[in-house]
Amino acid sequence: xxxxxxxxxxxxxxxxxxxxxxxxxxxxxxxxxxxxxxxxxxxxxxxxxxxxxxxxxxxxxxxxxxxxxxxxxxxxxxxxxxxxxxxxxxxxxxxxxxxxxxxxxxxxxxxxxx
Amino acid sequence: xxxxxxxxxxxxxxxxxxxxxxxxxxxxxxxxxxxxxxxxxxxxxxxxxxxxxxxxxxxxxxxxxxxxxxxxxxxxxxxxxxxxxxxxxxxxxxxxxxxxxxxxxxxxxxxxxxx
Numbered sequence: 001x002x003x004x005x006x007x008x009x010x011x012x013x014x015x016x017x018x019x020x021x022x023x024x025x026x027x028x029x030x031x032x033x034x035x036x037x038x039x040x041x042x043x044x045x046x047x048x049x050x051x052x053x054x055x056x057x058x059x060x061x062x063x064x065x066x067x068x069x070x071x072x073x074x075x076x077x078x079x080x081x082x083x084x085x086x087x088x089x090x091x092x093x094x095x096x097x098x099x100x101x102x103x104x105x106x107x108x109x110x111x112x113x114x
Numbered sequence: 115x116x117x118x119x120x121x122x123x124x125x126x127x128x129x130x131x132x133x134x135x136x137x138x139x140x141x142x143x144x145x146x147x148x149x150x151x152x153x154x155x156x157x158x159x160x161x162x163x164x165x166x167x168x169x170x171x172x173x174x175x176x177x178x179x180x181x182x183x184x185x186x187x188x189x190x191x192x193x194x195x196x197x198x199x200x201x202x203x204x205x206x207x208x209x210x211x212x213x214x215x216x217x218x219x220x221x222x223x224x225x226x227x228x229x
Contacts, residue, residue: 004156031215042118042205042220043157050215088156092215101170102218104156 003027004091006105013079014113021074021087021108029091032065032072033102037086079112086110116140118221120206126227132194135224139187139208146183147218148191149205157205163189164212193226201228 005024013019023032031050035043047056049065049072056063062075072089086109090102119138127133139146144165149157160179162170165186174181178197183189193200203223209216 006156041222042207044220045217048215048217090156101159101162104158106154106156 004089004103004105006087006089006108008108009106010109010111012111012113015080016078017112019076019079019110021089021110022071023073023089023091023105024071025091026070027091028069029093030069031092032069033090033092034063034072034074035088035090037088037107043086043088076110079110081112081114084110084112118206118208118219120204120221120224122224123222124225124227126229127196128229129198130195132192133196133226134190134192135204135206135226137189137191137206137221139189139206140219143208143210143219144186145209145212145216146189147207147209148181148189149207151203151205151223153202160191162212169212196226196228198228201226 007022011019031048033048034046036046037043047058047063049056049063052067052069054065060077064073076083086107088107089105093101118140121136125133146163148160150160151157160174161181163183166183179193181191203225205220205223207218207220209218
């Protein structure tokens, strides 16, 4: 069974601060996705990283996939109250017959105070 | 483009009762997923359909949970009988194809409370 450990579980910061969320596993993934979920809604995809060492930027968000494709990080610069939510990482199985099953981390609850 | 629709949004039942959830995926999406999200945890895949066939149900408690996808479109997830530990949000998602490179689009979920 593949497991994804996210840290920290909770993050409470002031507007304008920077933060990093980590997603770690002992398993190799074919790709890794980051989602954001707001209360009462389903997760929404932010980014998919595929290549080891890949870095993707989405405005103030920077995503990195580890060289060995076992870990990833999400860095937010100058956080805003609108960034508040649950951030989830999800790894896709590398196995050929797994149909790309996603394994989700337990999530990081981010609260950005004005 | 319409998103993934789910109903009901909320359901409260007593233990040992039965309950069913409905999902209408995005038009044209071949792959449909049901996830269980317990409070404070990430979603856990219960079952994955490719068109109307099951490709992964390894984490579905088959003694009480069942799911079907008729004609490869809508899907229903049933719990019979429900237990207290089934209290969770049940999320339906769809994607154009299977595989980790495909974006999964999630519905708003059904929040189930078992008393």
